[in-house]
Amino acid sequence: MGLVIVAIAAPWLVPHDPLRITLSDALLPPSATYPLGTDQLGRDVLSRLLYGTRISLVIGIIAVGIAVIVGTSVGAIAGFYGGWIDAVLMRLVDTLLSIPTIFLLLAVIAMDPSERLLQLAPHLPLLGHLLTLVDPQIVILMMVIGLMSWMGVARLVRAEILSLKEREFVLAARVLGASSMRLITTHLVPNAMGPVLVSATLGVGGAILTESVLSYLGLGVQPPTPSWGNMLNEGRIALGVAWWLTIPPGLCIFVTVLAFNLLGEGIRDRISRRE
Amino acid sequence: MALYLLRRLIGMVPVLFLITLISFGIMHLAPGKPTDAAMAFNPKASLEARQRMEALYGLDQPLAVQYQQWLRRLVRWDFGRSFLDDRPVGEKIAERLPITLTINLASLALILLIAIPLGVVAAVRPGGLFDRLTTVLVFIGYSMPSFWLALLCLVWFGVALRWLPISGLHSLDYESFGLIRRALDTAWHLMLPISIAAFTGLAGLSRYMRSSMVEVLRQDYIRTARAKGLSERRVLFHHGLRNGLLPIITLLGLSLPDVIGGAVIAETIFSIPGMGRLLYEAVMARDYPVVMALVTIGALLTLIGNLLADLAYAYADPRIRTGAEPR
8 A cells, every 4th residue: 555655645755857858868777866767858767657656546546436336336226126127238238348348448539538528528517627637638548447347347236236135134124115226225235345345456456457558559648647658658669778668667557456456355355254 | 059059149139239339339429520530631622522521421311320321331341441541441451350360369279278277287286386376477467567568578589689570470571481481480470479468368267267177176076086096187187177167168258358459459569460450550540430340340259259159168068058057
């Protein structure tokens, strides 16, 4: 969880402004002034890495947040009502799962959805607020990654609900006259959250990987905003000569994703031991 | 078996329908009309010319009619023409599909060749040294950004050691080679991309292979086989593996989208002119007809893969085939 601290404390930790260009200091190897060297434009790599932590974590966590909300709603509705609602929703899940995620992501991003988003902003107060805080490109990235990864959660929640809804405490609540809405929100969903938590933690790692791939391809976080993925993209040009541009961002992605995977696995162990 | 196949095919219809609907829907997320991009290259185009072009692409019709027309052309493998070079999209894809399929099949084969033995050996002694070692490897595999690994391999094997070619599909003097030299040359160029694409799916599959084998080895019939005095090798491979492989068949079908997606990354990094590279180029150039066609075909490939996996499963497990134990 040191990562979270780094992300929050980034402005105080960085030795240099991550955006400041000092052309005379371009492509310097690591030294005392620049602990991890500088890139083609003379920007400090360490500072950019630390700010990149912020971007990656925020995108990863919010994207998964969206995926969990959508996935839980769809899964709960499908599992609870069954019948044709279930059939329709699950066919939708099957369909989205059958399209290679990266194809879908690239296709949606190719359509420049940020313009549409800006048109929508005045009508949705919350969204408009968000857009003044964050770059619309990043908002799109979070939304797109989130909306392409809820299917797993939906299947999980549906399976949990199916087995939970026949249990005695649910039947008891139903006999007492609880409404469907109340049954779902207070009795079923909270009890299905265990596996969801695990898959969400693992999902953050996955979302960070996705973000870095997209940024690497030049379709995610746009320069000059630093992200680990676009740093790799910029470093690729000096691949043979400046290792300090490619090794550190890659290692950061790797270690962060590994941390979330281990955390998820740890939570899974904790839950299965309790049961 | 025929009945089972028929049932599966009918089950695919709604999914196919939704795929086309999604592809079509994404295309209409774009700001403005698709023809704007084509027109942007020619600022002198008059309003009249623009309207003629919209009529040509049917963009002046209501959405439902457009969808219907698009669908009608789709079943005839007619995806329209590329905005970039005006060639038929179907033709552009057809010439690149074999390359991507080769990479996908080869990396799938590689995944199976490595993941199955790894999983089996790890399952023999759960918690043993080898098992713990593979668990660590699996976690590394899950967390490794494959494009970064590809970059590192490129620098190490391609630039520093000069062992392997770093990009493209053929050597420069490819035309002068004989048939066998040509095949070897292509294989040589595809070695790194295939390994990288395989790497993505390896960790998950070996993990599942392990848990499936652990489960199987706990069964009574394994104890019976051992009690009969069969050799450990025969117990493991004849009685154990054959049953342990069953869930892997389904999983292989499910992991197909990831393998296809992995090819996009590998093809982009190693500049291989396959479907993934085409998608990347089309996305960068906002070449909508190509993008939509590729999304549809990517999904289609996955569906075919899933169907094959289901058929293989039904073939291997007679309970499914005869419908004695519906899922």
